[in-house]
Amino acid sequence: MSIREAQEVLRIEEQGLAAVRERIGEEFERAVQTVLDCPTRLVITGIGKSGLIGQKISATLNSTGTPSFFLHPVEALHGDLGMVMPTDVVIAISYSGETPELNGLLNSLKQRGNPIIAMTGGSRSTLANSADVVLNIRVPKEACPLGLAPTSSTTATLAMGDALSVVLLNRKNFQAEDFRHNHPGGSLGQRLKVRVEEVMLTGDAMPVIRLGESALTALKTLNEKNLGAVLVIDAHDVVKGIVTDGDVRRLMAEEASLADVMVKSIMTEDPLSISRDAMAADALSIMQRHEITVLPIVSQEHTLVGILHLHELLGKGEFRFLV
Numbered sequence: 001m002s003i004r005e006a007q008e009v010l011r012i013e014e015q016g017l018a019a020v021r022e023r024i025g026e027e028f029e030r031a032v033q034t035v036l037d038c039p040t041r042l043v044i045t046g047i048g049k050s051g052l053i054g055q056k057i058s059a060t061l062n063s064t065g066t067p068s069f070f071l072h073p074v075e076a077l078h079g080d081l082g083m084v085m086p087t088d089v090v091i092a093i094s095y096s097g098e099t100p101e102l103n104g105l106l107n108s109l110k111q112r113g114n115p116i117i118a119m120t121g122g123s124r125s126t127l128a129n130s131a132d133v134v135l136n137i138r139v140p141k142e143a144c145p146l147g148l149a150p151t152s153s154t155t156a157t158l159a160m161g162d163a164l165s166v167v168l169l170n171r172k173n174f175q176a177e178d179f180r181h182n183h184p185g186g187s188l189g190q191r192l193k194v195r196v197e198e199v200m201l202t203g204d205a206m207p208v209i210r211l212g213e214s215a216l217t218a219l220k221t222l223n224e225k226n227l228g229a230v231l232v233i234d235a236h237d238v239v240k241g242i243v244t245d246g247d248v249r250r251l252m253a254e255e256a257s258l259a260d261v262m263v264k265s266i267m268t269e270d271p272l273s274i275s276r277d278a279m280a281a282d283a284l285s286i287m288q289r290h291e292i293t294v295l296p297i298v299s300q301e302h303t304l305v306g307i308l309h310l311h312e313l314l315g316k317g318e319f320r321f322l323v
Helices: 002-023 026-036 049-063 100-112 126-130 152-171 176-182 187-192 215-225 245-253 280-290 310-314
Strands: 042-045 068-071 089-093 116-120 133-136 208-210 229-233 239-244 294-298 304-309
Touching: 002 152, 026 116, 026 133, 026 152, 042 049, 049 068, 049 089, 049 152, 089 100, 100 116, 100 126, 116 126, 116 152, 208 215, 215 229, 215 239, 215 245, 229 304, 239 245, 239 294, 280 294, 280 310, 304 310
Parallel strands: 042 068, 042 089, 089 116, 116 133, 208 229
Antiparallel strands: 229 239, 294 304
């Protein structure tokens, strides 16, 4: 019974996210451009559960290159409004759009000339009518069976904040080294400070075949090493190419005999590489920029000394939180 109830909660929240996703359009583009045009900071404000979600959104924005801070609406009306600069952009969060404490702040913000982006499910609410841009976070229903506790709506609000943060990250070309600078004390920040040679795979752990081998040998090595790619080297251990699991799958789809196809004919020649004394953050930037998960580590003579996989660099499952 408990399992079915939990699954139902997640199903309802998934429906809420799907509804919000389908509505994303020109207003979202306007919100992104409004933030990009802001010369100072984003001010996130909200109260209650919306305020807690707002604090998380602010933290995500800060760590991904968009300076922001959280402003409590009540404290703002008792002096903290002095923290807000006329050029700041405000993101005001209220699902109903009729939160008295928040709406009481709006007039002061508008008098200062601050652009206001509303995150609300009330498209005709006081908040929506006062805002310059409205991001609609309305969900079909709350997961709470009483329809009272914010559940699906807070999930949708958080997801909208994540969407805004990631799009801004991409538009600003925010890179792994920038993330590291913002996280010097975190486990990820510490991991990116090391040199490539400290986290690379070497010896038998490397998926390597010789230039004269067949695609069948590449497939066997892919399965054995399970890193998603195989490096191709010549007789002098110089890296000549790389074969990915996608390359082999495409060949199999053509119903070709893998034993009769030489790996040279399907490999990508002269793959991207990095030296062993480079910083891990630099390696991650290359991977991020070119959307790859495997990077050969080579000497000055371009001979293979190691291989770097995204999982070894960041720890399994962590990369998706970076971007």
